Amino acid sequence: MTFYKKFSPFYNLALFYFIVSFILRIVLFFHPITQSSFTIIESLKIFSLGLISDFFVFVIASLFLWLYLIFISNCKYNKPYGYIILGFFIALFVYVASGKSILDEYGGALPRIVLMFIGIKTALFALLLFIPKLRDKIRYWLFAFVLFLYVLLILQNGLSEYFFWNEFGVKYNFIAVNYLIYTNEVIGNIMQSYPVIPIFSALFLVTGTVTYFILKKSKNYISEIPNLSEKLKMSCIYLGLFLISLIAIPTLAKTENSKNVFVNELQANGLYKFYLAFQNNKLDYFKFYKTISNEKAFAILKQQFPAISGENTIRKITSDSVENHKNVVLITIESYSAEFMKTYGNEQNITPFLDSLKQKSLEFTNLYAAGNRTVRGLEAVTLCLPPTAGESVLKREDNKNKFSTGALFKQRGYNVKFMYGGDAFFDNMQDFYSGNGYDIVDKSSFSPDEITFSNVWGVCDEDMYNKAIKVMNAEAKENKPFFNHIMTVSNHRPFTYPNNKIDIPGDIKSRDGGVKYTDYALRKFFAMVSTQSWFKNTVFVIVADHCASSAGKTQLPLDKYRIPAFIYDPTGKPAKYNQLMSQIDLMPTLFGLLHFSYESKFFGQDVLKPDYKPRAFIATYQDLGLIKDNVLTVLSPKQQVKQFDLQINPKPGIAPEYQIYYNEKCLKTKRTDLINETISFYQTASDMLKHKKYQK
Missing domain, CATH: 3.40.720.10 (Alkaline Phosphatase, subunit A)
Structure with missing residues (x-):
């Protein structure tokens, strides 16, 4: 067959992934929670750079597909190689089942999951080795199952991104990582919040239908299995794209720099956002944020708390009653x-x-x-x-x-x-x-x-x-x-x-x-x-x-x-x-x-004390904000600092003290005093925790 057709499992799945991602962006683009309008340039940026990012993410995500495909062959079942490989699988199964493997050091369900995987792999290999007449049929259904899993994961991820946006108005972030830990509450919440049976019935029906068509267009890979030379060429092309993707994905992420957060979120790839959230669940303030000397930070804090001395917040609170x-x-x-x-x-x-x-x-x-x-x-x-x-x-x-x-x-x-x-x-x-x-x-x-x-x-x-x-x-x-x-x-x-x-x-x-x-x-x-x-x-x-x-x-x-x-x-x-x-x-x-x-x-x-200076702290897991003097100062990773002038957007019939809506306009001239004060609060708080100075 023509060489490019040997990539049919890749490009057919990739095409499906791009279609799902495009539809998802359209849906989120017009979602009620997306409280924004977009210029033509912003819209083009969302869909064009988003598609390019999706391509490179798919290359990374198809690593397991590549590993599966390159090991499909008939020669590995020939004597004596087939018996040697089977012996290796059996030995590996016994090692993990012994309860003394390296996996047991991690505890939990990991050893059981790996044991189950090796057991299934061993049984299938033995079946293909000893019953060659069934080899083609078994291989066909295994190939179909792998494609089914990829289609299912693509659709499942699309649904998950939609529901996450529906709840939080962003692509995956730190919260999504947390939700993996508390599966009982989260799965239970999904079960009780949404019509799960109809959704998953439709999901499996669509997955089966799409898999059927992709399988039909991709089965030539297993009907005419590539030889070693062709697999090497395929691997060189794939690994080259893989390496390019490792550079391209974070580079494209840097273009998510619009002042409109929704543009950045819609442009972003959800899977890469999840990876970033997983990597950044622990953020060292002193490594990622703009800092000043600790001496200066605590000196500025002393303006807020005149009674403190040294690099701590200890002070006496005294009542006259x-x-x-x-x-x-x-x-x-x-x-x-x-x-x-x-x-x-x-x-x-x-x-x-x-x-x-x-x-x-x-x-x-x-x-x-x-x-x-x-x-x-x-x-x-x-x-x-x-x-x-x-x-x-x-x-x-x-x-x-x-x-x-x-x-x-x-x-x-x-x-x-x-x-x-x-x-x-x-x-x-x-x-x-x-x-x-x-x-x-x-x-x-x-x-x-x-x-x-x-x-x-x-x-x-x-x-x-x-x-x-x-x-x-x-x-x-x-x-x-x-x-x-x-x-x-x-x-x-x-x-x-x-x-x-x-x-x-x-x-x-x-x-x-x-x-x-x-x-x-x-x-x-x-x-x-x-x-x-x-x-x-x-x-x-x-x-x-x-x-x-x-x-x-x-x-x-x-x-x-x-x-x-x-x-x-x-x-x-x-x-x-x-x-x-x-x-x-x-x-x-x-x-x-x-x-x-x-x-x-x-x-x-105590805000009722006469020396209290009004300010408020608001933050996500990575953006740290201080509201003061009608200015919002935001500290972000990579030593970024932004400031916004807060202009009230009054709602008719509401008393001034209950007005909650503000337009946030970028300050043309930055307030250095407020930047230093924001840094002071967050840096000293981080220092107190890091060096265990906030113990009772």
Whole structure:
């Protein structure tokens, strides 16, 4: 056959991959979450450079296909080679099965997976060796199976990229890597959020159909197996393209440099983005970000904290009143954007209880979440620390014995607990909180009769609050104050909750329903706690962990970080604080209200103190931002720094303190003072963690 036809498995699969990628880009281009319009030049860039990137990524991804194809031959079954190869496979199988192989050092399922693979390979080789009459048929079906797997993976990746974009508005990133670790929750979430049976039925039907046509056009490879000379030529061409691809892919990634983030994301190849996320899950600030000398960094930090000295944040916080050891209940609400609330412009009336509770509370109208993941919200209220680059402290190896809010309560004789309706193993919450002195109450603590409804994330919020009240009633009898941190789960995809609770059915999987049920459960919780003996001696802190979505056309869209926050004291007076502040400031502000005197390491501050200078921290796992003086400064890897002038984009009928939308315009003249201050905050926080100076 003609030499180019020997590449038929490659170019037929490649053509299918390009078609799927092109259709995916079209779908994402017009997706509602893609909040942007594109120029003709931007559109051409997305589709042309995107296609070129897809080509080189496919070359890399087809490595296993190349390895499979070059080893297809008949001569390897001739005597004595066939028996030698079979003997090698059997010996390898025995070695792995012995339980003393190098694979067993890694533990887990890896040895079993490898053993299964070698066992199947050995059995098939023996079959092909001893029954030559079946060789052609078996080889044909094996060839079909390999093509089927490639088609399935191409389609599966396309679906995964779509659903990931639907959730986050970006191609694969650090979150996708995390999701590989927590397969039970993630697969369960998919099972409950989407019509899985129809989707996968259609997926396998399309995969089978496409495989049939690709097999029809590619089977000439096994009907006329290339000889050694032809395989060497094929290998030279493939390996040459492979080496070029290793250079071309990162080079093309550098062209993803548009000011419009959606252009960069749509142009990018999802598989390469996943690889980058996997590589960059740990980011050393001092290696990847713009730095100044540590001496200068801490000197600038001293302007914010005049009482510190040396390269640390230790300072005395002194109150002029007697400490008030009231009980404290901190509720972090899953995925709760400010835009859900009436005062911020929502017209759906989905937060009626919180809309009323804030009128009785100390309300913080201009507070920003530190990040866009639950672990970042928990980190912010527990460690009161800016969000450092890479993974959250919760999920790092060095995550224990930190200076935390729980530690301050424990010093005062409080019972300290973390309560979560799901499995606290998820996102490493159990390891982090238990390692910092918290007792854990999670789904495993519930008896069967305490669970009325649950989904993959855990029990519904009502069940969690009922359990919390039981625990707090028992604690109140100990004559000790308690600090209980409750993390909710109901306002999370798949947004399922008990029916007949609100006017949106729990089985239609509506985000508005998830928000409204969360609000309903809070109403019931407060109705119940208001009848408890300890109620008037308890302060309730309510804050979101992060917003419902982080997608936007800029690196750090401000409206996707604005969250509601209140401190409700049944004996206190309502008030409103409108100055810019960060999620990390919430608990230090509470400590100020309780008149705690303590030695602090927190970067968070009591915003009610006259020396507080308004600023807020917002970040992804790699872009670190500081909002101050109507300027957003963003530090990114490769020592990049960008600054944006924040121009409010007012929504009619909304009070000034509740306006959340801003246009971010690149600053023509950079504010060096703000750049140095941003570097100072993030560099000193990274230094404190790196050198274990943030221990309790």
